[in-house]
Amino acid sequence: MATADGCCGDVFASEPNDILQKLNQSVKKIKNLSAQIEYTHSQPLFETQTVRVGKLFYVKDANNSALRINFLSLKQDDLPQQKYREDYIFDGFKLTKIDFQSKSVTAEQLAKDKPIEPFELVQSYFPIIGFSESAALGRQFHISVKQTEPQIFLRLIPKEKSEFFKTYKQIDCGIDPENSLPFDFSALTCDDEKITIRLTKINTTAKIKMNVFDVDIPADFTKTQKIEP
Numbered sequence: 001m002a003t004a005d006g007c008c009g010d011v012f013a014s015e016p017n018d019i020l021q022k023l024n025q026s027v028k029k030i031k032n033l034s035a036q037i038e039y040t041h042s043q044p045l046f047e048t049q050t051v052r053v054g055k056l057f058y059v060k061d062a063n064n065s066a067l068r069i070n071f072l073s074l075k076q077d078d079l080p081q082q083k084y085r086e087d088y089i090f091d092g093f094k095l096t097k098i099d100f101q102s103k104s105v106t107a108e109q110l111a112k113d114k115p116i117e118p119f120e121l122v123q124s125y126f127p128i129i130g131f132s133e134s135a136a137l138g139r140q141f142h143i144s145v146k147q148t149e150p151q152i153f154l155r156l157i158p159k160e161k162s163e164f165f166k167t168y169k170q171i172d173c174g175i176d177p178e179n180s181l182p183f184d185f186s187a188l189t190c191d192d193e194k195i196t197i198r199l200t201k202i203n204t205t206a207k208i209k210m211n212v213f214d215v216d217i218p219a220d221f222t223k224t225q226k227i228e229p
Contacts, residue, residue, distance in 0.1 A: 019145050019152060019175065020134040026180035027119075027131050032208045033058040035183075035199040037069060039126070042194040051075045052084065056199065058118065059208050066091045066213045067118035069126070087215055088125065090118040095125070098215055105217055108226040124163070127195055129156060130173045130182030140164060141171075150177040166190060179204070 039052045054071035067090040074084030085100040092115030095108045110121055119131035129137070137143060140163065141156035152175040158164040164171075167190060174184030181204075185197040217223075 019147070019154070020137070020143070022180050023130060023175060023182070024134040027133070030058065030131075030181075030204055031060055032206060033202065033204050034206065034208060035202045037071075038196075038198045038200070039071070040194075040196040042196075044192060044194075048077055050077075052086075053081075057208055057212050059210060059213075064092075064210060065115065065118050066210070067122055068213050069122075088122075089213055089215065090121045091213065092116055092118055092121075095121065096215075098217060098221075102222075103218070103220060104222045104224065106224045106226065126197060127168065127171050127185050127187035128182075128197060129171055129185060130154065130175070152177060154182075176202070 033056070035056045037054055037056045039054075040049065041051075042049045051074070052071045053073045053075075054069065057066075057068045057070070059066055069088040071084060071086040073081050075081040087096075087098040089096045089098075090110075093109065093111045095106075095110055097106045097108075099105075110116060117132065119128070120136070122128050123132070129141075137156070139159075141158055144155045144157075146153045146155070154173040154175065156171040156173060158168055158170075169188045169190055169192075171185060171187040173182050174186075175181070176183045179202065181202065183199045183202060185195075187195045189195065
């Protein structure tokens, strides 16, 4: 897989319709997806960088759709990597965040009557952009493409009325030419911080059991419920 340099001065062309159509077709076919995830957050103002590593699971069928990001380790600057467990579970109606360091669970209601696609919900918390339908991308972003075989990158600039406008200046999304799925995300925030997410060892063939989204929560964890406004 190629990786995006991210938020740099590369030349991007317009008219990415063919690539978006192919991306959309690949995304629609996903029923199961598992991957390794690496999340890097760089803060130039404070000269710090945090790297979290873990796993991502996604299931979609006629009855249920769910997404889980399971962080297992953390590395800060030059310090040694340490165990660090944090879970984010999106079930279409709510986000459940489980922080094993602070021993806390926060459940946030995101939908009421009709479930929302988990890959749409995750976008508000992580710049994992590209797994939702291309029509939705077009409503939120100005899209351009850079294609240097076999590398394909989308550059997404939030539109002024987009829900991402006050969060990101731009997001570069790398598309894997082998499966036409997004795997590399490099976002520049409005605070000039950089967030990079890379998915590796992507598997869309192995069936994932729904119990992977059931996490045992110790009895001494503090629980908080956030109700949708």
